[in-house]
Amino acid sequence: MSEDRLPDEIVLGMIAQQLAAAMDRPWHVTGDLARGPGSLAVTLGEDHTGHPGHIDINFVLNVDRPGDTTISDCATGYGTTPEETVGRAIEIWLGTTGSALLELLAQDGSFAGHYAADDPDGFPGWHIIHGGITGWGIGDDFQAVQHWAAANPLAPHLAPALEGSFDRDHLIGVKAFFGSDGDSETAEIRVDGIHHEAASEVLAGLPWPRPAEGMSYARTFLLLVHHEGRDATA
Structure with missing residues (x-):
């Protein structure tokens, strides 16, 4: 595969196309933005890896107030061409992070599930939206790991390590990526795109399956919408 990265305007166009299809609403690229209906927009973060399939996506709920309405996350795809690799990265993002964000807009359960602040499978004190869970690997x-993640909600396990580490009381994005290939394993929690060491250690200590052969990985996303008694500023 060529190591050349696709131009940002091409990547934004691919994101706009997939969001338009998911929402059945028009999206288009204007300069360094993909603009959606109303105040929605997407921007790209700077290339900090050099990997042609790694993209940093900033989903902006209100383009006039990006400071407190932007949810950032990254994804890495795989494929035989730059277009295929980036397309796969966008699909991974849309199936996890994107599903939670689209559900925030829809509020009808069509994209992702909701957990109330007092739900034992949720995040205590917060209303959360649980994005989709994707998985991939090799072997039987x-x-x-994907199936384990679907049956074992992560939020109540991660909450003690995460509580008190947020810099705002609404729209906190928490990504989980974990799995193993037999010889090594990965367990990573990112909060608004930044690695969270304590929560990652908690994730590493959970009893998710480690196949002796092949590989198995899962990724999911939790959107902490607002603390109990407060409304999201979207």
Whole structure:
């Protein structure tokens, strides 16, 4: 695969196309923005990896107030061409992070699930939206971690390590990426795109499956919408 990265305007166009299809609403690229309906927009973060399939996506709920309405996350795809690799990264983002963000707009359960502040499977004190769970790997047990994540909600396990580490009381994005390939394993929590060491250690200590052969990985996203008794500023 060529190591050349696609130009940002091409990547934004691909994101706009997939969001338009998911929402059945028009999106278009204007300069360094992909603009959606109303105040929605997407920008790209700076290339900090050099990997042609790694993209940093900033989803802006209100383009006039990006400071407190932007949810940032990244994704890395794979494929045989830059277009295929970036397309896969966008699909991964849309199936996890994007599904939670679109559900924030829809509020009807069509994209992702809601957990109330007092739900035992949720995040205590916060209303959260749980994005989709994607998985990939090699071998007979390649879906093992994905299936475990679907049956074992992460939020109540991560909450003690995460509580008190947020710099705002609404729209906190928490990404989980974890799995193993037999010889090594990964367990990473990112909060608004930044690695969270304590929560990552908690994730590493959970009893998700580690297949002896092949590989199995999962990724999911939690959107902490607002603290109990407060409304999201979207």
